[in-house]
Structure formats: structure tokens, C-alpha cells
Amino acid sequence: MTARPLRIAVIGAGFFGSTLARAAADHAALEVVLVCDRDGEAAARLAKDVGGTPTTDLAEVERSAEVELAMVATPNHLHAEQVMRLLQAGKHVFVEKPLTIDAEDARAMVVTAAEHQRLLLVGHVxxxxxxxxxxxxxxxxxxxxxxxxxxxxxxxxxxxxxxxxxxxxxxxxxxxxxxxxxxxxxxxxxxxxxxxxxxxxxxxxxxxxxxxxxxxxxxxxxxxxxxxxxxxxxxxxxxxxxxxxxxxxxxxxxxxxxxxxxxxxxxxxxxxxxxxxxxxxxxxxxxxxxxxxxxxxxxxxxxxxxTPLWMATAVRHELDEVVSHLREGAGVLADLxxxxxxxxxxxxxxxxxxxxxxxxxxxxxxxxxx
Ligand SMILES: NC(=O)c1ccc[n+]([C@@H]2O[C@H](COP(=O)([O-])OP(=O)(O)OC[C@H]3O[C@@H](n4cnc5c(N)ncnc54)[C@H](O)[C@@H]3O)[C@@H](O)[C@H]2O)c1
CATH class of the missing domain: 3.30.360.10 (Dihydrodipicolinate Reductase; domain 2)
Structure with missing residues (x-):
């Protein structure tokens, strides 16, 4: 029996969010259900391409009962607040590198993931x-x-x-x-x-x-x-x-x-x-x-x-690891x-x-x- 795909939200519909979302749309074990960007047109464009509903409101991702994993690909200074909100809302989070740009935030994000027993995976591709x-x-x-x-x-x-x-x-x-x-x-x-x-x-x-x-x-x-x-x-x-x-x-x-x-x-x-x-x-x-x-x-x-072929291939390997973390509890992205x-x-x-x-x-x- 095939497991149903993991439902994900992509936050950030720019260069790398689009790369991740397209690779996710092509991945048999993943399904994009929400695309969030503060730029509504960018969100709508990407959602049209990869599926899912576009939104400009992160709260919609937090509230969604469907979303199991949020993939954050916004500018680096926004990661900490967005990731903390998503973890607190009970989502597993994959966040693009760097985790954040502040030491206190970095420690707090790790603690929050542990407290909420959610995965915090960083895009160390x-x-x-x-x-x-x-x-x-x-x-x-x-x-x-x-x-x-x-x-x-x-x-x-x-x-x-x-x-x-x-x-x-x-x-x-x-x-x-x-x-x-x-x-x-x-x-x-x-x-x-x-x-x-x-x-x-x-x-x-x-x-x-x-x-x-x-x-x-x-x-x-x-x-x-x-x-x-x-x-x-x-x-x-x-x-x-x-x-x-x-x-x-x-x-x-x-x-x-x-x-x-x-x-x-x-x-x-x-x-x-x-x-x-x-x-x-x-x-x-x-x-x-x-x-x-x-x-x-x-x-x-x-x-x-x-997106060059090697990068698209790398992102496919990365998504395989994400799926392996969620499905099998093992992978290379959660360490340190x-x-x-x-x-x-x-x-x-x-x-x-x-x-x-x-x-x-x-x-x-x-x-x-x-
Ligand atoms: N792993 C890699 O090799 C790799 C390569 C490129 C970028 N990245 C990472 O990906 C992330 C995004 O980089 P990028 O190149 O896609 O940048 P980008 O500027 O192309 O895209 C950023 C997107 O975030 C959106 N955004 C800004 N504020 C927002 C908010 N408050 N809520 C929702 N969306 C918001 C913007 O509208 C834009 O669409 C960065 O963390 C970057 O470091 C990783």
C-alpha cells in the first residue's frame, strides 16, 4: 500500500522557494497544499505551477490542519520569527540556510523544536x-x-x-x-x-x-x-x-x-x-x-x-532526506x-x-x- 503524500506549505516564492516547490511537486511523497509569500502575485504564480492554494498570510499556514511540514525560504532575517511561529503551531519545519542570523534566536529555535517535539531541518544541502x-x-x-x-x-x-x-x-x-x-x-x-x-x-x-x-x-x-x-x-x-x-x-x-x-x-x-x-x-x-x-x-x-541541473538534483536529494526524516525518523539534515x-x-x-x-x-x- 502506498502512503499518502506528506502535505507541505512553502513559505517564500522567490528563487529558492520556487526551486524547492517545483522539486516537491515532482516528488511522489510530497504534496504542496499552501504557497505563502508576502507578494500575492508571486504566491499565485508559483501555486499555479506546483499546486496548492496561494496566500499572503503566514497565519493561514499556522492554522491549516492539513499542513504537516512548512518549508521556509524567505530572506534570512525573517527565518527566526517565522520558524518559531510554525513550530509553536505544531508544524515540522524545514528552513533554508542559514537557520537564522542571531545566536539567541538560533538557540531558541532549537529549544522550541524540542519542546514541541517537532523536526527542525536546515537546508544544508x-x-x-x-x-x-x-x-x-x-x-x-x-x-x-x-x-x-x-x-x-x-x-x-x-x-x-x-x-x-x-x-x-x-x-x-x-x-x-x-x-x-x-x-x-x-x-x-x-x-x-x-x-x-x-x-x-x-x-x-x-x-x-x-x-x-x-x-x-x-x-x-x-x-x-x-x-x-x-x-x-x-x-x-x-x-x-x-x-x-x-x-x-x-x-x-x-x-x-x-x-x-x-x-x-x-x-x-x-x-x-x-x-x-x-x-x-x-x-x-x-x-x-x-x-x-x-x-x-x-x-x-x-x-x-x-536553476542548474546539479542544483535541482541536489534539491531532490535534499527532499528525499526530508521525507526520510518524517517517515523513517532518520536522515542527515537534523544533526547540529x-x-x-x-x-x-x-x-x-x-x-x-x-x-x-x-x-x-x-x-x-x-x-x-x-
Ligand atoms: N541552499 C541553497 O543553495 C540556497 C540557494 C539560494 C537561496 N537559499 C536560501 O533561500 C532563502 C530564500 O532565498 P531566495 O534566493 O529565494 O531569495 P528571493 O529574494 O528570490 O526570495 C525571497 C522571497 O521571500 C518573500 N518574502 C519576503 N518577506 C516575506 C514574508 N514576510 N513572508 C513571506 N514571504 C516573504 C519575497 O517576496 C520573495 O518572493 C534564503 O534563506 C537563502 O539563503 C538557499
């Missing part, structure tokens, strides 16, 4: 990619020995989309800044090694927005109770781009190179195994092509049709929901507290820009 999941399974089952170090990097030149000015992604007060907005690799470090107990950071070279490229370089080191260390590199001004992750233990190390869509296992400097990031050739090719292209943030003016945000905020605090007054001002801006 890289965890769900088959090649990365396999690396995590190997590391957590001891196949690399005792874990010693992790390294994550996302460094490239980021361009502001043409013609976009007053946009939340360009305002650190709403986005949380690059450090939080693009915390995917920081999350991988925490997912593999746990919650850090020490965070050190420096940031530099902020460039003003509107120069076509922007705006910051962040270097963060993390210490873990186990004795392991982490190193995170994030740049929006790196012409020699790099995008990857490495986890190393006493017996072996695994390196994920998102630019080539390959994962390699090393022992003593020799490659002893290798596999792809995705199971499907076309998705691997799409990731390689995307990594070679000019990097810009997607704007709400982009048609979701521009707040760790990356708390580490990112601690890194920003370190930058502010150790920089001179002029640089501290600049680095606050440098935290923003996206």
Missing part, C-alpha cells in the same frame, strides 16, 4: 549529496581512524547581478553577511567534527559594493573538544577559485572537490579510492560547468528555470542545526573584537554585501 554522504558515513564509522582535521573552502569572485540594487542579499542586516549566507562548508566542518569549542577568525580586504565584485575574505579556525581542528576559507574576491572540503584522520583522508565533482580517498598521499559527488553523469557535468562560470547570486528576477550559524557568528565576533576601530567598521560591512 551539501550534506545530502551522495558523494558527501558516503564520505560522512565512512568518517563516522571509523574508516578514516580518529578524526584530526577538516578544511572547507568557498573562494571565488562574486558578482552582483546586473540592475539589482535594493535587495536583501546585498544588505548584511538582512542576509547576515557572506559568512552566514554562504555557510555550507562551515556546516560540513561542524557536521563531521561536532560543535566547536574555540573559534578564531580574521577578515580582510573589504571592497565597496557596486564595484562589480565584492567584498570580503574570511579565514576561520576552529578547535574541537576531541582535539581535532578545522580551517575555513571564504572569499568573494578570489580569482583563483577553490570550492571543496577535506576530512582527515589517523588512517586516511577524504577530499571533495566540487569544481571537478570528484571525491578522493587518500592514504599516505596516495589515492586509494575515488567516486563522484553525484550518482548521475549529467549532474556531475552540470556542477563542473557551473563551477567554471561567472559566479553571481541568483536574484528573485531569475526564472527558477535557470545551529552549530554552523553559532560558529559563523563567533567568527564574526572574533573579527570585530580583535580588529582596530577603523578595520572593525570595515569588517562589519565586510560581513555583509551579499
Amino acid at each position: 551539501l550534506r545530502t549529496l551522495p558523494g558527501v554522504k558516503r564520505a560522512h558515513a565512512m568518517a563516522s564509522s571509523g574508516q578514516l581512524g580518529q578524526l584530526l582535521e577538516a578544511y572547507g573552502v568557498r573562494s571565488r569572485v562574486v558578482h552582483v547581478p546586473d540592475g539589482v540594487t535594493d535587495w536583501w542579499k546585498l544588505d548584511s542586516a538582512r542576509s547576515g553577511g557572506e559568512m552566514l549566507h554562504e555557510l555550507h562548508e562551515l556546516d560540513l566542518i561542524c557536521w563531521f567534527l561536532g560543535e566547536p569549542d574555540r573559534v578564531e577568525a580574521v577578515a580582510g580586504a573589504p571592497l565597496p559594493l557596486g564595484t562589480g565584485s565584492a567584498d570580503t575574505v574570511h579565514l576561520t579556525t576552529l578547535g574541537f573538544r576531541s582535539g581535532a581542528v578545522g580551517h575555513h576559507e571564504l572569499s568573494t574576491s578570489a580569482h583563483a577559485s577553490a570550492w571543496g572540503f577535506r576530512i582527515g584522520g589517523t588512517e586516511a583522508a577524504i577530499e571533495v572537490d566540487f569544481k571537478t565533482s570528484r571525491v578522493r580517498r587518500f592514504e599516505d598521499g596516495r589515492v586509494t579510492d575515488s567516486w563522484d559527488v553525484f550518482d548521475a553523469t549529467a549532474a556531475n557535468e552540470s556542477l563542473r560547468e557551473s563551477a567554471e562560470k561567472r559566479q553571481a547570486y541568483h536574484s528573485h528576477n531569475d526564472a527558477a528555470a535557470t 542545526p545551529a552549530a554552523a550559524v553559532l560558529a559563523g557568528l563567533a567568527a564574526l565576533d572574533r573579527v570585530r573584537s580583535t580588529a582596530g576601530p577603523a578595520q572593525a567598521d570595515a569588517t562589519v560591512d565586510a560581513g555583509g554585501g551579499r
Whole structure:
């Protein structure tokens, strides 16, 4: 007997909410019943495409007896209030990264989910990619020995989309800044090694927005109770781009190179195994092509049709995990929901507290820009 689909509401009908909603509409185990956006036309357009009823009122989602899971894809500064309301209304919540942009809110969201016995799943999509999941399974089952170090990097030149000015992604007060907005690799470090107990950071070279490229370089080191260390590199001004992750233990190390869509296992400097990031050739090719292209943030003016194949495939894997959490009580999205945000905020605090007054001002801006 086939189980009936899980009924979901999508909050935010912009670029990524549309990507999630379209993937959900195509997923046999999910059914979109409500689409909520403060922009009624955007909600109606997306609902027409994916099914469900459009609304501009979050309270309608809270009141709906049908909705089991709410998927929140609104601007980052709105996540905390919306997620708390939805959890309190008894909904399971999937929220896009970053969980929130404030440390107190992050802790409160985790506590509220536990109090209401609801799932709080964060859209840390890289965890769900088959090649990365396999690396995590190997590391957590001891196949690399005792874990010693992790390294994550996302460094490239980021361009502001043409013609976009007053946009939340360009305002650190709403986005949380690059450090939080693009915390995917920081999350991988925490997912593999746990919650850090020490965070050190420096940031530099902020460039003003509107120069076509922007705006910051962040270097963060993390210490873990186990004795392991982490190193995170994030740049929006790196012409020699790099995008990857490495986890190393006493017996072996695994390196994920998102630019080539390959994962390699090393022992003593020799490659002893290798596999792809995705199971499907076309998705691997799409990731390689995307990594070679000019990097810009997607704007709400982009048609979701521009969602690259690798991203659509990644979102499908992510939704499989969401369904697995709800149906089977297991998956990779619920672990350490707040760790990356708390580490990112601690890194920003370190930058502010150790920089001179002029640089501290600049680095606050440098935290923003996206
Ligand atoms: N996982 C990923 O790779 C990835 C990629 C892109 C974006 N995201 C995340 O997705 C979220 C949305 O980003 P986006 O690119 O879709 O932005 P966007 O600007 O395209 O869309 C945001 C939408 O939220 C709506 N909105 C604003 N205020 C609202 C409110 N109070 N109630 C309901 N709707 C409201 C806007 O009208 C807009 O339609 C962000 O948290 C972002 O970090 C994740």
C-alpha cells in the first residue's frame, strides 16, 4: 500500500522557494497544499505551477490542519520569527540556510523544536549529496581512524547581478553577511567534527559594493573538544577559485572537490579510492560547468528555470532526506542545526573584537554585501 503524500506549505516564492516547490511537486511523497509569500502575485504564480492554494498570510499556514511540514525560504532575517511561529503551531519545519542570523534566536529555535517535539531541518544541502554522504558515513564509522582535521573552502569572485540594487542579499542586516549566507562548508566542518569549542577568525580586504565584485575574505579556525581542528576559507574576491572540503584522520583522508565533482580517498598521499559527488553523469557535468562560470547570486528576477541541473538534483536529494526524516525518523539534515550559524557568528565576533576601530567598521560591512 502506498502512503499518502506528506502535505507541505512553502513559505517564500522567490528563487529558492520556487526551486524547492517545483522539486516537491515532482516528488511522489510530497504534496504542496499552501504557497505563502508576502507578494500575492508571486504566491499565485508559483501555486499555479506546483499546486496548492496561494496566500499572503503566514497565519493561514499556522492554522491549516492539513499542513504537516512548512518549508521556509524567505530572506534570512525573517527565518527566526517565522520558524518559531510554525513550530509553536505544531508544524515540522524545514528552513533554508542559514537557520537564522542571531545566536539567541538560533538557540531558541532549537529549544522550541524540542519542546514541541517537532523536526527542525536546515537546508544544508551539501550534506545530502551522495558523494558527501558516503564520505560522512565512512568518517563516522571509523574508516578514516580518529578524526584530526577538516578544511572547507568557498573562494571565488562574486558578482552582483546586473540592475539589482535594493535587495536583501546585498544588505548584511538582512542576509547576515557572506559568512552566514554562504555557510555550507562551515556546516560540513561542524557536521563531521561536532560543535566547536574555540573559534578564531580574521577578515580582510573589504571592497565597496557596486564595484562589480565584492567584498570580503574570511579565514576561520576552529578547535574541537576531541582535539581535532578545522580551517575555513571564504572569499568573494578570489580569482583563483577553490570550492571543496577535506576530512582527515589517523588512517586516511577524504577530499571533495566540487569544481571537478570528484571525491578522493587518500592514504599516505596516495589515492586509494575515488567516486563522484553525484550518482548521475549529467549532474556531475552540470556542477563542473557551473563551477567554471561567472559566479553571481541568483536574484528573485531569475526564472527558477535557470536553476542548474546539479542544483535541482541536489534539491531532490535534499527532499528525499526530508521525507526520510518524517517517515523513517532518520536522515542527515537534523544533526547540529545551529552549530554552523553559532560558529559563523563567533567568527564574526572574533573579527570585530580583535580588529582596530577603523578595520572593525570595515569588517562589519565586510560581513555583509551579499
Ligand atoms: N541552499 C541553497 O543553495 C540556497 C540557494 C539560494 C537561496 N537559499 C536560501 O533561500 C532563502 C530564500 O532565498 P531566495 O534566493 O529565494 O531569495 P528571493 O529574494 O528570490 O526570495 C525571497 C522571497 O521571500 C518573500 N518574502 C519576503 N518577506 C516575506 C514574508 N514576510 N513572508 C513571506 N514571504 C516573504 C519575497 O517576496 C520573495 O518572493 C534564503 O534563506 C537563502 O539563503 C538557499
